[in-house]
Amino acid sequence: MAKVLMKGNEAIAEAAIKAGCKAFFGYPITPQNQIPEYMSRRMPQVDGSFIQAESEVAAINMVYGAAGAGARVMTSSSSPGISLKQEGISYIACAELPCVIVNIVRSGPGLGGILPSQGDYFQATKGGGHGDYHLIVLAPSSVQEAADLVQDGFDLADKYRMPVMVLGDGMIGQMMEPVEFKRNEPPKLPEKEWAANGWSDKSKPRSVVNSLYIEAEICSEVNRKLKEKYDEVIKNEVRVQEYMTDDADYVIAAFGTIARIAKNAANKAREQGIKVGVIRPVTLWPFPYDTFAKAAGKVKGMLDVEMNQGQMLEDVQLAVQGRVPVNFFGTQGGVIPTPAQILDEIIKMKEGK
Amino acid sequence: MAKTVFKKTEMLTDVPLHYCPGCTHGIIHRLVAESIEELGMQDKAVGIAPVGCGVFAYKYFNCDMMEAAHGRAPAVATGIKRVCPECLVFTYQGDGDLASIGTAEIVHAAARNENFTTIFVNNAIYGMTGGQMAPTTLVGQVTTTSPYGRNEQTQGQPVNIAEMLATVNGAYYIERTSVHDVANVIKTKKAIKKAFQNQIDGKGFSLVEVLSTCPTNWGLSPLESIDWLKENMIPQYPLGVTKDKGAE
Amino acid sequence: MMTEQIICAGFGGQGVLLAGQILAYAGLEEGKNVSWLPSYGPEMRGGTANCNVVVSDEEVASPVVVEADCAIVMNRPSMEMFEQAVKPGGLLIMNSDLIEVEPSRDDIRVLRIPANSLAEQAGSVKAANMVVLGVYNACANIVDNKTIIKCLEKLMGEKKKHLIPLNEKAIDMGSGEAKKQQS
Numbered sequence: 001m002a003k004v005l006m007k008g009n010e011a012i013a014e015a016a017i018k019a020g021c022k023a024f025f026g027y028p029i030t031p032q033n034q035i036p037e038y039m040s041r042r043m044p045q046v047d048g049s050f051i052q053a054e055s056e057v058a059a060i061n062m063v064y065g066a067a068g069a070g071a072r073v074m075t076s077s078s079s080p081g082i083s084l085k086q087e088g089i090s091y092i093a094c095a096e097l098p099c100v101i102v103n104i105v106r107s108g109p110g111l112g113g114i115l116p117s118q119g120d121y122f123q124a125t126k127g128g129g130h131g132d133y134h135l136i137v138l139a140p141s142s143v144q145e146a147a148d149l150v151q152d153g154f155d156l157a158d159k160y161r162m163p164v165m166v167l168g169d170g171m172i173g174q175m176m177e178p179v180e181f182k183r184n185e186p187p188k189l190p191e192k193e194w195a196a197n198g199w200s201d202k203s204k205p206r207s208v209v210n211s212l213y214i215e216a217e218i219c220s221e222v223n224r225k226l227k228e229k230y231d232e233v234i235k236n237e238v239r240v241q242e243y244m245t246d247d248a249d250y251v252i253a254a255f256g257t258i259a260r261i262a263k264n265a266a267n268k269a270r271e272q273g274i275k276v277g278v279i280r281p282v283t284l285w286p287f288p289y290d291t292f293a294k295a296a297g298k299v300k301g302m303l304d305v306e307m308n309q310g311q312m313l314e315d316v317q318l319a320v321q322g323r324v325p326v327n328f329f330g331t332q333g334g335v336i337p338t339p340a341q342i343l344d345e346i347i348k349m350k351e352g353k
Numbered sequence: 354m355a356k357t358v359f360k361k362t363e364m365l366t367d368v369p370l371h372y373c374p375g376c377t378h379g380i381i382h383r384l385v386a387e388s389i390e391e392l393g394m395q396d397k398a399v400g401i402a403p404v405g406c407g408v409f410a411y412k413y414f415n416c417d418m419m420e421a422a423h424g425r426a427p428a429v430a431t432g433i434k435r436v437c438p439e440c441l442v443f444t445y446q447g448d449g450d451l452a453s454i455g456t457a458e459i460v461h462a463a464a465r466n467e468n469f470t471t472i473f474v475n476n477a478i479y480g481m482t483g484g485q486m487a488p489t490t491l492v493g494q495v496t497t498t499s500p501y502g503r504n505e506q507t508q509g510q511p512v513n514i515a516e517m518l519a520t521v522n523g524a525y526y527i528e529r530t531s532v533h534d535v536a537n538v539i540k541t542k543k544a545i546k547k548a549f550q551n552q553i554d555g556k557g558f559s560l561v562e563v564l565s566t567c568p569t570n571w572g573l574s575p576l577e578s579i580d581w582l583k584e585n586m587i588p589q590y591p592l593g594v595t596k597d598k599g600a601e
Numbered sequence: 602m603m604t605e606q607i608i609c610a611g612f613g614g615q616g617v618l619l620a621g622q623i624l625a626y627a628g629l630e631e632g633k634n635v636s637w638l639p640s641y642g643p644e645m646r647g648g649t650a651n652c653n654v655v656v657s658d659e660e661v662a663s664p665v666v667v668e669a670d671c672a673i674v675m676n677r678p679s680m681e682m683f684e685q686a687v688k689p690g691g692l693l694i695m696n697s698d699l700i701e702v703e704p705s706r707d708d709i710r711v712l713r714i715p716a717n718s719l720a721e722q723a724g725s726v727k728a729a730n731m732v733v734l735g736v737y738n739a740c741a742n743i744v745d746n747k748t749i750i751k752c753l754e755k756l757m758g759e760k761k762k763h764l765i766p767l768n769e770k771a772i773d774m775g776s777g778e779a780k781k782q783q784s
Binding site for chain 1: 395396397398399401408409411415416417418419420421422425427428429430431432433434435436437439440457458460461465
C-alpha cells in the first residue's frame, strides 16, 4: 500500500482500527481532538463502537468494561484529561486488562497550555495513579512510528494483559507525515478466557474482573504476580534507538519528537568536529538503562534534552551512576528547543561548563 | 415424598452474604438473581458490583462479574454492553455510589439510553464506611457526618433519583419500589424483571430504585428499621413508576 | 541532495495551512520525504496561522523549521514574526497587497507579490494562497506544477472540482509573476 499523508492523531486512530480496535471512548481536549473525531467517523464503518463520554473519568471506565469483556479498546486524551483517567488506569492495571491509552501531551501543570510538552513523563512512567503498577510506555518520534507503536501497543497489551500508553506530544498529534500501515487487517486475537462476557462454558469457572483483595495474603500475592509480570516486560520489551553513538564523545538523551531535533543538533555538531550521538528511548517504561550505562563507559558526557524541567533526566542519571557528567537542557510551556540551542549546550559541556 | 416448595436460585453462589442482620440487600440480591434465572439469561449475564456495601456482589451473583471503581459502574456497563450487545448487563449500586460520586455516569448512561439495567439500592446512608451522610439522607437524619441531623441549610436536601432520572429524555423505564413487606417485595421483583426484560427487548436504559434498610447504621433493630423505612423514607421517596416509555 | 524548509504564514482563512499541505502532498506524490507541522490552538480561530513544511530527499530530521529556506508571509504580523526565520540567502515571499512595510533584512531575497490582486484576476481572492504557492514553486522548483494540481484535485474531491481551473490559473499566475520578477 502506498504511503499516505496523515496527521499524527488520525494515523493513531486508523492504526488502532487496523489493529482490531473495536471500541473507542473519549472526551474532547486539545490537542488530541482529531482522534475521537476520526473514530466517530470510522468506528461505525467497521462495526465498532464510539462514545463521546461525559468525562475522561467515564471514558476510562468504559475502557475498563470493554477490555474486561474481551474487546480491543482504546482511549485518548491530553495531559489534564489523562490525570482524570488515573483512577481507572490503576484499576485496569490491577485487574490485568489490556488496553491502549494515548496521551498527546500538552504543557502543564494545571490547565497549562495546548502546545507540545513532555511534562507527563513522570506520570506515565512512575505510576500516575495509586498503588504499585506500571504501564508499558511507548514514545513515538514520527507519525509513522506513532502508527506502528499503536499497533504494537495492542499486541503488547494483550500479551502481558496490561495497559499500554502511547505518549506523544502536541507536535506528533498535529503534524502530517507519510504513513504506511504495517498491518491493515486485524490479527486473530488471542483467546481471552478471563473475559467477563457471559458464562457459557460451565466446565470453566465464571469470570470475575476485579481489583479488590481485602485479605493481606491475597493482595500481597496479586502484587507479587504483577511484579513478576513487570520483570518479564523489563527483560523482553525494552526498545531504544541509537544514532551515531559508535564513535560519539558526547551523547544527547532525548525521546519523542525532541529526539529528532537532537539528531539535527548532532549533525550540526559533527560539522564542527564534535562527535555527538543520540540515544532515544522508544520504551520509556521499561527504560533502556543498559544502553545508557554502556554509553557512559565510552563518552565524556551526556546532555539530556526534554520539553520539561528534567524528568527522564532522573532515569538517565540512574543509568549513568555518576560515571560521566549529565547536563540538562529543557524547555517548558510549549517552547520547542532548537538545534542551535542544543548545540550551544553541547559546546558548553565540551568546554567543561 | 417431600415436595420442594422453595429452592435457592442457581444465580446466587453458596458464599455466605456479609450483610448485617436485618439489612435488605440480601432480599434484593435474591430478587435480581431469580429474575435473571427465570429469564434464562444466566449464561449471558454480566454484573457490575459497586463500591459500598454491595462491593462483594461479585462473590454472590453466580455469573460473570466485574468490580467497578466507586460510582463508575454505569460507565463500565456501557463499555461491556457496547462490545458485547448479547450480554445481559446490570449494575448493582448503592446511594453513595450512584447518587453522589457517580451521578454523572448514571445521568449520561440514561441520556444515551444505554441498554443495560441498574438496580439502585437506596438506604439513605453510607453503610460500608460506617454510617456517613448520603445524598439520600433525610433532612434531620442523624449520621456520623450529620451528628446534629442533616441540616438543609448547610447540607442540602435529599436527592430523588427516580424522579430526577425520569426527566432525562433518553431513559426508558424508571421505577421506585421497596422491600419492607411481602407485597412490596413481590412488586420489586416484578419491576426488576421488567427492567431486565426491557434490556432483552432492546428497549434501553431501565433503573429500579429499591428502598432498603440499614439497621446497623440507623441504630435500630431490624423490625424498627422496617417501620422507619415505611414512616420516614416513603414520604420522601414515594413508590411507583416515574417513567415508562413502554406504557406511553 | 535537496532539503527545503518552508514556513507559510498568514491570518486564518487565507489558506496558508492548505497551501503548505498541498506542497507536502505533492512532495510525497513525487516520492520525497515530507512533513507538515501546523500551528494550532486559539490562533486558528481568526488570528495568525502558520505551518512548517519540510520536503527532502532524505529522512526528515526535524519537522520544526527554525532556519527557513523560504518564508511565505501573507500579512504583516506574519512578516514580523517570520522574517528573521529565513536563513541568509533564503527567500521571503511577501503578499505586497497586505504588507505595506518593507522587510528589514538585506541578506535575503525578497519577492513582493500582489497575491490578492493576482488571485482576483484569476477569479477569486481566496486563491491568493495558490498564487504564492505558484511563486514558491517557480523559485524552488521542488515539484512539478502538474503534481500540485493532481493533489489539489484529490484534496478537493468531486464537490469542489469546479474550483480546480481557478486554482490552476492562480498557480500559473504566481509562476509567471515569479519569473517576471526574477528575470
